[in-house]
Amino acid sequence: MAPTQQTSPTKGPSSWPQTSPPSLLIAVVDLHPLSWSLLSSLSPGPAPETGEKDKAPVSPITITEFATILMVFLNAHLASRWGNEVVVYGASAGKAMLLYPPPEGEDTSSRPSPNFYRPFQLLDSRFEARLKELVEEPVATEQLNEPPSLVSALTKALCYINRRKPAEAPVSALTAGDAPGPSGTSNPEAPEARIIVLNATPGGTEGTGETESKASGGGGGQKGYVGLMNLVFAAQKIKIPIDVLTLPPESTRTAPPIFLQQAAHLTNGIYWRWNGRGGLLQYLHSIYLPPPSLRHQPFTLPPQDAVDFRAVCFCHNNVVDVGFVCSVCLSIFCEVRPVCSMCNTRYNIRTLKTIKEMAAGVTPIPLPATILPPKQSQKKAKPATNGTAPAPGAAAAAVSGSAAAPVVKTEAEDVIVIDD
Structure with a gap:
């Protein structure tokens, strides 16, 4: 009888998750007046060199344009699955407040429109009204030098997730078939919470030597370092990913917010820096729209920048x-x-x-530009030999054929x- 060769199962559509739980998206928006003054006055970068392909010029963005893009992204999140929810917090100079949904007890009665999806109508009307109140609220001169209260907003977001978290089922009530789902609980309809930080404050000016060492880490400035690290460790313990999208491009000659970059790395979130050349809505849809349960299969994460772990x-x-x-x-x-x-x-x-x-x-230690993810080597099936020893040439070919991908270690x- 001829020996039969067994094939190992390969990753494909059959191994993808059949369903995903509802997703609770909490957006923390940086609304610092000085930061948006910088973003609204972006100047085009230097002209490309001869022989290079022309790129889109760096274009400024205002708070009004960004609010429109953000509402489209949040509406896309609501439309991607029934049961998805959206919560928005605004962080300005020295204060943080809830923008959507309205606080309990506030009058939210509005006339429904027959040609408008009700969740879209509620989000657009309430978010726009609260955002206008926060932007038009006068800010004292001494408060303009304070960093945005991202730490306060992130703390409120974690408290909101803790209030919405369902009670854990006792161990005796779980059966063999009730394995924890992607949301970390035995209930498949339990919401899968995540946080996205839309940062508009640069990390500081780029430089060398002493100037670089005094650069701000972002996320509430250096004074908020302890508070930010504490909430990052809390989010890491309860498995809440923190995604970060920083808006100041490299053309502003500012350093990235290293503390927010550390927060995304420690919580298995996504960190991305906008290049200032438009396409902000496409970045949000292609990178941040999939929930964490779908980011590895069938979607993939973009390559992440090397993380600066300075304190x-x-x-x-x-x-x-x-x-x-x-x-x-x-x-x-x-x-x-x-x-x-x-x-x-x-x-x-x-x-x-x-x-x-x-x-x-x-x-x-100099940091590389990006860190390549390690290549997962798939185990090859051993051919059946009917009790005989395998040929040494075949074993050598199998070893030489599996080459490991280079990994940059920091x-x-x-x-x-x-x-x-």
Whole structure:
């Protein structure tokens, strides 16, 4: 009897999810007046060099145009599946407020239109009215220098998700067939929550040396670093992805918001930076419209930029390449201190000189442009040999045929622990 060769199952339409749960999309919109003043006055970049293909020029975008694009994207989310919901928070200078849906107890009665889908009508009317109130509200001069309250808005978004989260079923009530679905619960109709941050504030000016180390990390500025990291860890624990779309393009010569980039990386979200050449609605539909349960099959994620894992020192609120961490309270400082300013711990003075010498020889690690995802090697089926040993040539061919894809590895930032 001739030996039969078994074929391994390949990934295809048969392995795609048959259905996806309803999706709860919470959008956090940056409405800082100074940021939108920068975006509305974008100037075209330098002319392309000779021989290069002409690109679309960098075009400015106003808050009115962005609101129209955002409403189309949110309506597309509502229309993609029955049961999808939308929540919008606005973050301005020093304050954050709920834009949609209206708070409980507020009069939401409106005359339904027979030619208008009711969820579209409610979203367009309520969101436009609340957005106009927030934009037209006068802002004090001293508040303009404050960063947008993205941390406050993200905290409210997590609280909203916690209130809407259904009660977990007891372990005894789960049977063998009631496996947790994509939303993390045994109920297939439980909403799948996610957060998208539409950031309009740049991370700071680009530069080298000391100028680059003092660049802002975005997401509420350096002062909001601790609060942002705390809510990122909370979202990571409850498996809530945080997607980030930053609007200031590279033509503004500003650095990306590294803290929001870290938030997207730690929560398995998507980070993307707009190039300023139009097509913003297409970016939103092609990258951010699929829910997390459909992003790997049948859709794929775009290549992500290399993540900058620098932190902020607690003494000067600067982004540092080399930090000194207290061994007691884990506070980060940009310079060696004999006494911790947070917990008042006194360190051994004889070790401070050694720590300074160690820090002098450390150089920052350059980051690549992008990080390639590792290639998943598929296991090949072993041919049936009827009890005989396989030929050595076949084994060598199988090993040489599976070449691993190159992976760019980034090392962790240099941290020196100050021991007491």
